[in-house]
Amino acid sequence: xxxxxxxxxxxxxxxxxxxxxxxxxxxxxxxxxxxxxxxxxxxxxxxxxxxxxxxxxxxxxxxxxxxxxxxxxxxxxxxxxxxxxxxxxxxxxxxxxxxxxxxxxxxxxxxxxxxxxxxxxxxxxxxxxxxxxxxxxxxxxxxxxxxxxxxxxxxxxxxxxxxxxxxxxxxxxxxxxxxxxxxxxxxxxxxxxxxxxxxxxxxxxxxxxxxxxxxxxxxxxxxxxxxxxxxxxxxxxxxxxxxxxxxxxxxxxxxxxxxxxxxxxxxxxxxxxxxxxxxxxxxxxxxxxxxxxxxxxxxxxxxxxxxxxxxxx
Amino acid sequence: xxxxxxxxxxxxxxxxxxxxxxxxxxxxxxxxxxxxxxxxxxxxxxxxxxxxxxxxxxxxxxxxxxxxxxxxxxxxxxxxxxxxxxxxxxxxxxxxxxxxxxxxxxxxxxxxxxxxxxxxxxxxxxxxxxxxxxxxxxxxxxxxxxxxxxxxxxxxxxxxxxxxxxxxxxxxxxxxxxxxxxxxxxxxxxxxxxxxxxxxxxxxxxxxxxxxxxxxxxxxxxxxxxxxxxxxxxxxxxxxxxxxxxxxxxxxxxxxxxxxxxxxxxxxxxxxxxxxxxxxxxxxxxxxxxxxxxxxxxxxxxxxxxxxxxxxx
Numbered sequence: 001x002x003x004x005x006x007x008x009x010x011x012x013x014x015x016x017x018x019x020x021x022x023x024x025x026x027x028x029x030x031x032x033x034x035x036x037x038x039x040x041x042x043x044x045x046x047x048x049x050x051x052x053x054x055x056x057x058x059x060x061x062x063x064x065x066x067x068x069x070x071x072x073x074x075x076x077x078x079x080x081x082x083x084x085x086x087x088x089x090x091x092x093x094x095x096x097x098x099x100x101x102x103x104x105x106x107x108x109x110x111x112x113x114x115x116x117x118x119x120x121x122x123x124x125x126x127x128x129x130x131x132x133x134x135x136x137x138x139x140x141x142x143x144x145x146x147x148x149x150x151x152x153x154x155x156x157x158x159x160x161x162x163x164x165x166x167x168x169x170x171x172x173x174x175x176x177x178x179x180x181x182x183x184x185x186x187x188x189x190x191x192x193x194x195x196x197x198x199x200x201x202x203x204x205x206x207x208x209x210x211x212x213x214x215x216x217x218x219x220x221x222x223x224x225x226x227x228x229x230x231x232x233x234x235x236x237x238x239x240x241x242x243x244x245x246x247x248x249x250x251x252x253x254x255x256x257x258x259x260x261x262x263x264x265x266x267x268x269x270x271x272x273x274x275x276x277x278x279x280x281x282x283x284x285x286x287x288x289x290x291x292x293x294x295x296x297x298x299x300x301x302x303x304x305x306x307x308x309x310x311x312x313x
Numbered sequence: 314x315x316x317x318x319x320x321x322x323x324x325x326x327x328x329x330x331x332x333x334x335x336x337x338x339x340x341x342x343x344x345x346x347x348x349x350x351x352x353x354x355x356x357x358x359x360x361x362x363x364x365x366x367x368x369x370x371x372x373x374x375x376x377x378x379x380x381x382x383x384x385x386x387x388x389x390x391x392x393x394x395x396x397x398x399x400x401x402x403x404x405x406x407x408x409x410x411x412x413x414x415x416x417x418x419x420x421x422x423x424x425x426x427x428x429x430x431x432x433x434x435x436x437x438x439x440x441x442x443x444x445x446x447x448x449x450x451x452x453x454x455x456x457x458x459x460x461x462x463x464x465x466x467x468x469x470x471x472x473x474x475x476x477x478x479x480x481x482x483x484x485x486x487x488x489x490x491x492x493x494x495x496x497x498x499x500x501x502x503x504x505x506x507x508x509x510x511x512x513x514x515x516x517x518x519x520x521x522x523x524x525x526x527x528x529x530x531x532x533x534x535x536x537x538x539x540x541x542x543x544x545x546x547x548x549x550x551x552x553x554x555x556x557x558x559x560x561x562x563x564x565x566x567x568x569x570x571x572x573x574x575x576x577x578x579x580x581x582x583x584x585x586x587x588x589x590x591x592x593x594x595x596x597x598x599x600x601x602x603x604x605x606x607x608x609x610x611x612x613x614x615x616x617x618x619x620x621x622x623x624x625x626x
Contacts, residue, residue: 072599081598081600082596082598082599089598129465143563150458151565152442152565153442153565153602154565154601154602155565156561156562156599156600157561157562157564158562158563158565159562159563160562160563162562163562164478164555164558165477165478166477166480167480174596176558176593178478178555242477242491245477245489246476246477246559248465248469248470249469249470249475250456250470250471250473250476250563250564251465251470252464252467252468252469253466283395283397283487285394285395286385286469287394288467289466289467
């Protein structure tokens with residue numbers, strides 16, 4: 001058995017996962033990220049102990065603990081290198097928990113571990129090379145190469161959200177201009193929709209909700225034919241298509257799996273993305289990996305974190 | 314001993330390379346690319362035989378033949394998938410030569426094999442992960458991961474020249490807009506310099522040479538302080554910096570090696586690229602692989618092709 005921890009900006013989810021990658025039991029607590037990191041780590045440790053006790057299992061049966069963090073991790077040292085959401089820099093998270101519980105701890109980026117889960121038990125099962133893209137508030141990614149997670153020499157690879165793919169009318173939080181997540185995340189979708197509504201050039205049913213827009217509302221409106229919603233969705237898709245073709249030209253994986261909140265829109269988004277990628281191929285017969293929707297949803301974060309140890313040893 | 318073939322749009326260079334990756338002997342013939350592919354392949358075979366004879370070696374001593382091609386290759390089938398310069402599509406190059414000579418043949422992209430040469434005997438020796446970027450008429454690339462060439466699932470990876478990094482005032486040959494090679498190749502440098510000269514906003518010593526500009530002339534002028542040359546070089550460097558930081562965010566390699574014609578400019582270019590990458594890091598302490606100049610020059614193409622067989626078996 002393995003323990004998986006999905007450390008998010010809002011909640012910390014802890015679960016027990018078996019050898020096959022099945023989530024057996026889980027528990028969730030609020031992160032309260034404004035607290036000191038020591039307090040958050042103490043809560044994580046207590047929740048792990050609770051989950052072990054609740055599931056009536058002995059600590060010795062847990063082979064390892066894995067943690068997915070919303071930022072950059074050093075898989076070799078178990079350190080959180082940089083995590084904007086939590087305001088953490090160079091936090092020895094892995095070692096702290098290992099010391100407290102006496103169980104080996106592995107950490108990696110949350111999108112990377114979700115990609116690993118899709119490889120172990122989801123839509124990327126059996127591939128030699130796969131790219132997982134999370135489309136949510138931001139954009140993250142995970143790379144599977146030769147049946148292993150690939151995070152780069154310094155643990156900062158597969159950060160597709162900060163790949164520059166064009167020029168945008170506003171800067172990214174990271175200080176650069178043109179990052180994929182400023183075009184194709186739900187945040188970007190909402191920002192651009194608001195911009196279009198305020199320009200008042202087109203009709204829209206979204207006008208009355210301008211102050212509480214979310215990604216789902218905009219996609220629902222687009223499906224119903226709303227003009228502004230469709231312009232905003234098309235822009236998201238245009239740049240996501242560029243991003244995916246960039247990844248073809250660099251990594252050329254067998255498969256692309258789209259996960260994260262926006263992927264719940266399903267085939268309406270998937271069909272548009274596939275069409276855009278076909279349009280962007282730099283010659284007609286260029287072979288491009290399959291593009292599919294991820295399968296495991298929210299559980300991917302816990303499952304992927306849990307099985308990190310299975311792949312690292 | 315190995316045979317390496319560097320199949321270019323202008324010349325075909327054939328060489329004998331030893332186990333250590335040292336080029337022992339080479340011969341070059343014009344490609345005359347307007348000819349039928351059968352004739353070009355026949356010439357390649359004859360030159361390989363001549364090189365073997367000239368070097369007074371028995372055919373049995375040649376373990377394998379490797380070919381670097383200026384386009385996309387399928388390393389598994391030995392097929393040239395697509396090659397704009399030569400106008401070749403789906404040409405069974407590997408099999409034709411294997412059949413004629415009875416020696417195993419391996420093929421890959423020319424920049425990929427040059428990267429392999431830098432890994433075997435040059436500046437990327439000993440790294441776990443390295444990215445090689447050729448800056449010439451176009452932009453190509455090679456990826457080394459875990460001591461192996463990485464060309465992707467379909468052999469179309471490491472084509473950094475067609476990574477979209479911004480928006481440009483003209484389209485790429487491939488039909489897309491914003492490809493790295495439309496900003497940072499020598500062709501792009503020349504195009505943009507001409508554009509600036511014709512706009513007549515700035516003084517330049519390059520004006521009289523507007524019709525026979527080349528990359529070296531523009532860099533020489535930039536070093537001497539020419540205003541237009543510096544504007545053009547700065548633009549090249551700006552987008553190359555974006556491209557390299559994109560590759561950090563995706564592949565995060567230990568090292569970047571810059572090769573190809575433009576890399577001969579040396580530290581003037583290297584220093585500017587390093588500075589630009591530092592500026593583009595999406596947070597201050599982001600660890601970025603070393604950026605260095607390639608070491609092997611023109612010989613990299615033959616050496617890397619030759620040793621393909623050493624890595625494939």
